[in-house]
Amino acid sequence: MISDENYLLYINNFIETVYQNYDKKDIIINSLKKNESKIKYFLKIDKMIRDKQLKKRIDFSFLTRLNNGYINNFVSYLFGLEYGIYNITIDTSLFLPYSDLNNINDLLLKDGYYVNENKLSEDFCNKLLNNINKKFDFTKKMVDKKQVYKNFDIFNFKQKGTFWINNHKDILSLDEVQQICTDPYILNITQKYLRTKPLLIQTNFWASYSGESDSTQVFHQDGDDIKFIKIFIYLNDVSLNNGPHSYVKGSINQRMLINQKFRLSERYDDNTIAKSFGKDNILNMVGSKGTIIFENTEGFHKGSPLKSGYRFMLQLLYCSSTLPFDNYLPIVKDLDPIKNKILFEAKQKYPDIFQFYNFTTS
Ligand SMILES: O=C(O)CCC(=O)C(=O)O
Ligand SMILES: [Fe+2]
Numbered sequence: 376m377i378s379d380e381n382y383l384l385y386i387n388n389f390i391e392t393v394y395q396n397y398d399k400k401d402i403i404i405n406s407l408k409k410n411e412s413k414i415k416y417f418l419k420i421d422k423m424i425r426d427k428q429l430k431k432r433i434d435f436s437f438l439t440r441l442n443n444g445y446i447n448n449f450v451s452y453l454f455g456l457e458y459g460i461y462n463i464t465i466d467t468s469l470f471l472p473y474s475d476l477n478n479i480n481d482l483l484l485k486d487g488y489y490v491n492e493n494k495l496s497e498d499f500c501n502k503l504l505n506n507i508n509k510k511f512d513f514t515k516k517m518v519d520k521k522q523v524y525k526n527f528d529i530f531n532f533k534q535k536g537t538f539w540i541n542n543h544k545d546i547l548s549l550d551e552v553q554q555i556c557t558d559p560y561i562l563n564i565t566q567k568y569l570r571t572k573p574l575l576i577q578t579n580f581w582a583s584y585s586g587e588s589d590s591t592q593v594f595h596q597d598g599d600d601i602k603f604i605k606i607f608i609y610l611n612d613v614s615l616n617n618g619p620h621s622y623v624k625g626s627i628n629q630r631m632l633i634n635q636k637f638r639l640s641e642r643y644d645d646n647t648i649a650k651s652f653g654k655d656n657i658l659n660m661v662g663s664k665g666t667i668i669f670e671n672t673e674g675f676h677k678g679s680p681l682k683s684g685y686r687f688m689l690q691l692l693y694c695s696s697t698l699p700f701d702n703y704l705p706i707v708k709d710l711d712p713i714k715n716k717i718l719f720e721a722k723q724k725y726p727d728i729f730q731f732y733n734f735t736t737s
Contacts, residue, residue, distance in 0.1 A: 377418065377457050382411060389452050393570075394445070403445045413438055414450055417601065417696070421454070424697040425730070435698040439598050444627060444673075448570070451602035451695040455571035461725050463559045463566065470494050470560035470667075479669070480567045483604075487627045487674040488658075489564075495555075495665035500610045503551040504529065504687060507580060511545040513538040516589065527582070532685055535586030537678070539579055546689075547578045547732075550717060555608070556691050557721035557728070564669055565604050565693040572727045576600070576699050577692035583618050585681035592680045593642040594623070597672040600694035607668040610687035614661050617684035620668060623648055623675035624656040648675055697731050 377385070386407050390400055397403070407414070417438045423429035438446065465473060474491075482489045513527035515538045523541060540546045547553065555561065556575055565573040576599070583589070597605070613619050649657060652675070659679060660668055670676065678686075712719045722729055 377453060379415070382415075383408075385453060385456065386449070389449050393448055393452065406446065407449055410438075410446060414446065414453075417450060417698070418453060418457070421696045421698060422457075433698060435601070435696075436598075439601055447602045447673075452570045454695050455569075458572055458727065460566055460570075460572055461562070463563045463725075465559045465563065467558075468560045469499070469554060469558050473560060476563055476567060479564055483564075483568050483669060483671065486624050488622050488624070488660075488668060488670040490660060490662065491667045491669075492662055493665050494667045495608065497664055499551060500664050503549065503689075504610055506549050506551065507540070507546070512541040513582070514541045529582045529685075529687065532584065534582070534584040534685075537581060537583040537587075537589035537591065539581045543578050543732075546580045547718075552578055552689065553715070553717035553721070555689070557717060557725070561606065561691070562725065562728075565606075568604050568669075568671075569602055569693065569695045571695050572725070573604075573693035574695070574697065574731055575691065575728050576603075576694045576731065577690070579690040579692075581678075581686070581688045581690060583678060583681055583686045583688070585617075585683050585685075588680045589678070590642065592618075592678045594621075594645065594648045594675045594677045595642050596626075596675055599672075599692060600696055600699045602695040603672075603699070604693050605670050605672045606689075606691040606693070607670065608689040608691075609662050609664060609666045609668075610689060611685070612663045613666070613686055615659060615679075616682045618679050618681035618686040619659040619661045620670075620688075621677050621679050622658050622660060622670060623652050624658055626652055626656070626674040627671055643675070 386404055389407075390397075390403065394400055394403060417435065420429065420433050420435070438450070465471070470491075479489050508529050509526045511527065513524045515522045515524065515536055524538065527538060547556070556578060562573060597603075599605075607620055611617075645657075660666075662668075718729065
């Protein structure tokens with residue numbers, strides 16, 4: 376579908392649909408022209424992974440490091456042309472009633488985040504937490520090693536620091552998590568934002584307690600894919616005391632404000648961020664249980680260190696390309712239609728969503 380000859384045409388269509396009112400179109404067009412071979416190479420590798428011709432990890436930083444936003448958007452847009460998008464109906468959503476999806480997308484594009492309070496019921500969150508408790512192995516990153524905690528008790532509030540479920544497949548085995556990550560509301564928003572069929576790459580659960588800081592509690596940016604969106608869902612009430620997620624509004628594609636030698640994932644202290652972006656743009660996302668945050672984490676963000684209490688958070692990552700696939704490339708054992716009913720049915724509707732999620736048990 377995407378032919379080499381039509382490259383310029385794709386650029387024009389992209390500019391018309393995505394950057395129609397933007398006054399620096401020429402810069403974008405020139406940059407997309409200049410990077411034609413890199414962009415095509417990226418698409419080619421992705422296709423080989425999708426076709427299962429390539430099974431090893433490729434370093435894709437040659438393209439993400441360019442990272443001026445419009446290259447990312449363009450590549451994701453091309454994926455949408457190549458692989459199409461889903462027709463997603465909203466009838467079965469956990470998150471009804473909807474607010475206007477176009478409006479949500481506009482806010483995401485403008486600010487880099489969108490917060491929806493109280494989208495999951497208290498009962499639903501409690502059920503999920505109870506199904507997690509004492510069932511799974513958790514990991515905690517120590518200075519030079521990883522420590523594993525068997526059948527971790529999330530309600531043991533004497534814990535210090537940040538723990539997460541060791542294996543994404545554990546958390547994805549829960550019905551509640553399966554429902555959330557295949558929910559039409561979530562998929563509608565992610566697909567609109569990515570402009571292509573979303574691929575679910577990660578499901579994580581974090582339990583954070585006061586007392587020790589983690590490297591995610593210092594401002595940084597993520598570089599998980601050419602284009603991606605993270606979703607954070609609070610499973611308990613989060614105030615200024617128990618580690619609200621923090622985001623720097625408008626910090627996507629503004630890295631040079633920090634310094635010219637910016638490196639992805641580098642950590643920056645609060646003062647440096649405040650000096651570069653203004654204190655008022657640093658948002659602390661307090662929210663009650665069930666609050667859902669959609670975020671482009673290419674913008675600066677962190678979890679605030681907890682002063683007291685605990686924070687339980689579900690985190691999902693949806694990507695445009697298959698390149699984030701690490702060493703568990705590519706899938707997939709068939710899903711059991713009875714044991715994994717929700718995932719199985721979702722896969723019928725959205726065949727690519729788990730295409731690169733490894734369901735095999737190790
Ligand atoms: O704990 C947080 O709120 C931040 C998490 C984070 O940095 C991430 O998931 O990329
Ligand atoms: Fe992050």
